[in-house]
Amino acid sequence: MRKAEIVVSLLFMLVGFIVIADSVRLGFMWGRTGPASGFFPFYLGVGVVIASLIVLLKAVNEYRKQGEGKPLMPPGALKPILWVVIPSTAMVAIMELVGLHIAAAMFLGFYMRVVGKIGWTTTLLVSIIAPLSLFITFDKLFLIPLPAGLWGGYLLRF
């Protein structure tokens, strides 16, 4: 927990420095027509650096005194979370190829069958009916074009 605390505050400080660097490039003083583009972000960056520095110092101090503290996640929690994160990232990646609805159908089927251990009938029914009805609602009724991917347009032609 405290390690994560330290890492996250360091990341925030990094963000702050990146912002400051870009603000200096844009100019953070008074420009020709008032405050320059970098004016507001500059102070945001400075603020983030200062505030996260204090958070960091506090966390380091506590780490020294009290050791690591509770783990960030309860034991055994990482696995189920990764079982959600990885398939959904894969779904988004597959979306680029076959489009949103087909990728989602694959994701639904995979998660329900492999992770959720749901019976085949339910899995097939849900992962076919849900994308189909959402496809009809969004793409056909409300005419909101959803990503078709590279090949999706050929696969869903109606």
Add this chain to the structure above:
Amino acid sequence: MMEDLNNLMMGFSVVTQPYNLMIIVVGLILGIIVGVLPGLGGANGVAILIPVVVTMPATAGVILLSMIYWGALYGGSITSILFNIPGEPWAVAATFDGYPMAKGGRPGKALVLAFLAHGAGAIFGVVILTFFAPILAEFALKFGPAEVFAVMMLTFSAFVGLGGKSPLKTVVAILFGFILAAVGMDIVSGQLRMTYGTVVLMGGFNFIVAVIGLFGLGEIFLTVEEGLKVEGISTRIGLKDIWEGMKEFIRYPKAIIMGMLIGCWMGFKPGGATPASFMAYGFCKQSSANADEFGKGAPAGIIAPEAAAHAAGTSAAIPMITLGIPGSPTMAVIMGGLMIFGLQPGPMLFKEHADFVWGFIASSWMGNILGFFLVLAFAPIFASILRVKFAIFMPLIIYVCAIGAYAVNNRMIDVYYMLIFGVLGYLFKKLDYPIAPMVLALVLGDMAEQAMRQALIIGHGSPLVFFTLPLALPLMVAAIIIFFWPVIAPLKARLFGKKA
């Protein structure tokens, strides 16, 4: 006053059109479902619907969005009480006493009490919205850029000073939100900022995508981590339950009033429904003569947080519609909906789009009253949704989230952002960085920056401009005091504590 009533009547004539009535009922039912499902909250429920709503007329669209919020406020407590699983963050406090009462054999009564409290809180918030918002809007017409910036400072210092969580982390979260808002094109000069030559970053970050990731996926990761076990109490609400619930309800006027006032304050100051419900529960427990009954099914422990949550939800509309500062994350998303329709929230809205404003207010009356009867009649049916296995509806929620994130701007990159924001939301929750102020900073970022730069130009570059204008000065002073409150409060206690 009379004028307000006339306007309200006009609003009702808009709302009672058959199409709008249908929208209200559909929105409420969707909202209650959103409320019942853990992982699908009010904020991202509304966010997902924004692309659909764009195809509707403005008034109907915004009514639909707000109905999701009212419905979700009602629905969240159903599963808290029957399953001990809060469907929404603001319904967590309802599990403290609601579930024990239900387990003790009175599920019907617990539900009736919760719904009555919601109804009372809602009506209180809507009354304030109806009669106070026009006055506030009239007053806010006098605001220039310096005052607008001062109001925002006050808003954000309220998060820091009165938020209760680590003030430093709140500061980091707010500044991070502002930074995300600043990415992309500078609205004043047109220069590109923090894009590092990439086209992808030019469009900046859309806050609706951030909401879907932070509140939607983040919440799902948390639910997955805890592992969801559904052990429900089944019930139906009979007439006897309603009668007894009502008799019990009026025996706790203190809890009702406390909940309504705390809720209204938290909705107004931005805090939102979640902190309001916890605060009301804490206060009510502290001031109660029999505090040891709390946690074992005390009726006051259901009434106070529920009334507060709903009062906070409805009164969060007041600063949103009059000042353009949403009082809760869900209200921020609804405000995003308004802006998509070209309705700029703020004092001018009352002048330029009076028909819309009063239609919205009238729909809040209608929706909250109808919602009460809907949950009273169909609570067991809505509760049965949770008997569907989590492994079935969880991937469906992610799927719908992806649709919402993509459809906001029709950009594929937003779907990736959604995933990243999801992980970020999980980390934020775990490490106690507050999400709500960050979202609000992301929403208000451009407006705050513009106001500050304009004010500085008016003041010829001197920051004194914020302290010399008669309306800006008190706002800024209040903002500074509240910002440093975590430092001042212990000092004050030390100074005055020793004398006593």
